[in-house]
Amino acid sequence: MEKKIRKKKKAFVSADDCVACGCCLKVCPRNAIEIWHGIMARVDMERCIGCGKCAKECPASVIVIQEAEA
Numbered sequence: 001m002e003k004k005i006r007k008k009k010k011a012f013v014s015a016d017d018c019v020a021c022g023c024c025l026k027v028c029p030r031n032a033i034e035i036w037h038g039i040m041a042r043v044d045m046e047r048c049i050g051c052g053k054c055a056k057e058c059p060a061s062v063i064v065i066q067e068a069e070a
Ligand code: SF4
Pocket: 010, 011, 027, 028, 029, 030, 031, 032, 033, 043, 047, 048, 049, 050, 051, 052, 053, 054, 055
């Protein structure tokens, strides 16, 4: 029998384009984003529920919501 792979939506940050402004972490309901070394936003995949609030908030539009394997 084929095993079902559960897919969940998660936020992914394009590291090269992130300006580390911190707008995304302020709106995250799960507190899943941190500014890593003051350089870029990093998403905690365990916490992220893929709600997309961060992606809407990002002024540089560098966050995409994609399906990730659970
Ligand atoms: S998609 Fe939602 S839960 Fe995930 S990092 Fe963005 S704001 Fe937080």
